[in-house]
Amino acid sequence: MSFKHGDSMNPIEPLIFEKSSPGRRGFTFPACDVSEKPVMNLLPQNMLRTQETKLPEVSEVDVVRHFTRISQLNFCVDTNFYPLGSCTMKYNPKVNEDAARMEGFTKLHPYQPVGQCQGALKLLYDFEQMLKDISGMSAFTLQPAAGAHGELTGMLIIRAYMEKKGETRHKIMVPDSAHGTNPASAALCGYEVEAIPSNAEGLVDIKKLKDSFTRDTAALMITNPNTLGLFEKDIVEICTIVHDAGGLVYCDGANMNALMGIARPGDMGVDILHLNLHKTFSTPHGGGGPGAGPIGVTEELRPFLPVPRIEVSAAEKTMVGENGRSPLCSDLFHLKYNYPDSIGRVRAFYGHAGMIIRAYTYLLSLGKEGVCKAGEYAVLNANYLRHKLKEYYDIPYGKTCMHEFVISAKRQKGKGVSALDIAKKLLDYGFHAPTIYFPLIVEESMMIEPTETESRETLDAFADAMIRIATDIEQRPEVVHNTPQTTPIGRPDEVRAAREPKLRWEKR
Ligand SMILES: *Cc1c(COP(=O)(O)O)cnc(C)c1O
Numbered sequence: 406m407s408f409k410h411g412d413s414m415n416p417i418e419p420l421i422f423e424k425s426s427p428g429r430r431g432f433t434f435p436a437c438d439v440s441e442k443p444v445m446n447l448l449p450q451n452m453l454r455t456q457e458t459k460l461p462e463v464s465e466v467d468v469v470r471h472f473t474r475i476s477q478l479n480f481c482v483d484t485n486f487y488p489l490g491s492c493t494m495k496y497n498p499k500v501n502e503d504a505a506r507m508e509g510f511t512k513l514h515p516y517q518p519v520g521q522c523q524g525a526l527k528l529l530y531d532f533e534q535m536l537k538d539i540s541g542m543s544a545f546t547l548q549p550a551a552g553a554h555g556e557l558t559g560m561l562i563i564r565a566y567m568e569k570k571g572e573t574r575h576k577i578m579v580p581d582s583a584h585g586t587n588p589a590s591a592a593l594c595g596y597e598v599e600a601i602p603s604n605a606e607g608l609v610d611i612k613k614l615k616d617s618f619t620r621d622t623a624a625l626m627i628t629n630p631n632t633l634g635l636f637e638k639d640i641v642e643i644c645t646i647v648h649d650a651g652g653l654v655y656c657d658g659a660n661m662n663a664l665m666g667i668a669r670p671g672d673m674g675v676d677i678l679h680l681n682l683h684k685t686f687s688t689p690h691g692g693g694g695p696g697a698g699p700i701g702v703t704e705e706l707r708p709f710l711p712v713p714r715i716e717v718s719a720a721e722k723t724m725v726g727e728n729g730r731s732p733l734c735s736d737l738f739h740l741k742y743n744y745p746d747s748i749g750r751v752r753a754f755y756g757h758a759g760m761i762i763r764a765y766t767y768l769l770s771l772g773k774e775g776v777c778k779a780g781e782y783a784v785l786n787a788n789y790l791r792h793k794l795k796e797y798y799d800i801p802y803g804k805t806c807m808h809e810f811v812i813s814a815k816r817q818k819g820k821g822v823s824a825l826d827i828a829k830k831l832l833d834y835g836f837h838a839p840t841i842y843f844p845l846i847v848e849e850s851m852m853i854e855p856t857e858t859e860s861r862e863t864l865d866a867f868a869d870a871m872i873r874i875a876t877d878i879e880q881r882p883e884v885v886h887n888t889p890q891t892t893p894i895g896r897p898d899e900v901r902a903a904r905e906p907k908l909r910w911e912k913r
Pocket residue numbers: 491492551552553554584586587628632657659660681696698
């Protein structure tokens with residue numbers, strides 16, 4: 406396990422304040438060899454403290470050990486397998502971090518004159534060209550800070566586009582298997598959300614779509630591959646139905662890992678697409694840190710994209726290389742704000758530039774062939790696991806899958822063990838749980854996404870753990886209850902933990 410502190414030690418990590426010992430210091434300065442003046446004589450009265458600071462007094466090693474231990478209480482992809490479906494928890498290569506930490510980037514100020522930021526602008530510009538190549542869309546904005554933010558940006562573009570055409574459409578259609586952010590983004594933008602039920606194959610029901618996509622519906626939000634890990638094989642027909650009714654197709658591209666380098670949503674007829682750099686393009690996830698959810702649009706929707714746009718001066722366009730990449734010279738790139746139909750800004754400056762540097766590094770280090778291989782291995786790994794588990798768990802949809810698959814613990818539930826119990830038990834085997842209870846259309850669902858970065862040995866070890874759990878449930882279900890046993894905390898009351906967080910570590 407990743408979070409052992411050493412068995413002889415108390416697993417309780419106190420608060421840093423509780424480690425405080427009067428007079429203990431991280432470092433001390435040598436005695437001053439010039440005359441000192443009290444701080445009261447140097448600062449205005451109103452800036453002086455009236456109460457003592459209640460900071461902990463600790464040594465450097467106390468601080469380092471404290472935070473290192475806390476960091477090890479987290480389950481992370483750098484220590485263990487993390488098959489969290491839909492989230493694409495692939496390993497993030499460290500070379501991405503090296504590139505993002507280069508001083509030429511970290512020391513840039515966003516208000517610096519563009520003439521001094523040509524390198525960074527070139528990177529953003531070139532990255533947009535790469536996303537266009539991969540997705541088949543005509544233009545991208547890199548501003549949105551997450552997938553959900555990309556969805557909101559997309560919805561705002563749809564609204565602006567419909568208004569410009571003088572149409573008032575009130576509804577957005579969303580399949581019942583969609584990620585919760587989809588209906589939320591549409592609703593936040595003032596749309597009424599209508600769910601389309603999936604058919605027996607787990608795909609969008611074409612007939613129902615045809616019947617219910619009326620002149621009052623602005624767009625269909627579709628996820629492809631969908632959240633069951635299945636490719637919406639009728640996507641071209643789906644786009645035609647929507648377009649014939651005057652609507653737009655928004656594609657949630659969070660699952661682009663399965664398609665990248667192989668098929669392009671732009672070629673399928675999609676009008677707007679978001680990508681998650683923190684999933685498909687190997688930038689760090691979560692922890693409250695920045696993500697990035699660029700959105701790509703068709704030529705028709707380009708005028709509505711957020712500003713500023715990074716552009717190459719027309720006269721200098723001839724200098725852009727044949728492959729669409731540009732050479733570097735002093736004033737090639739500029740920021741253009743003059744787009745009268747633009748929805749405006751959606752993020753300060755140009756989005757989370759540091760994330761874009763990481764994703765750009767990832768794409769350059771993979772190259773065209775590597776991007777394609779990553780997609781293929783993601784699909785291969787998922788099918789390998791699916792095949793190994795199919796005798797032990799119900800898999801309600803599909804015979805093969807894309808980059809992920811959804812099992813149902815319905816059979817196990819019959820023995821009194823839920824998907825949640827299985828998820829917790831996996832922690833005792835050193836694995837993060839799959840996504841559970843999503844998508845909502847599968848009872849006791851567990852959504853498994855191994856990603857391309859895992860070796861066959863890791864996949865086998867995970868499959869063995871899942872099989873062992875299934876066998877235990879048949880023979881002695883009690884061992885799967887009351888788990889995990891090996892982690893620093895067991896099973897908190899999740900609702901209460903969120904409402905009344907108790908930050909002090911306590912022995913169980
Ligand atoms: C992750 C995900 C989202 C939302 O992306 P965030 O970056 O978490 O906001 C939307 N749809 C699907 C299918 C996803 O997997």
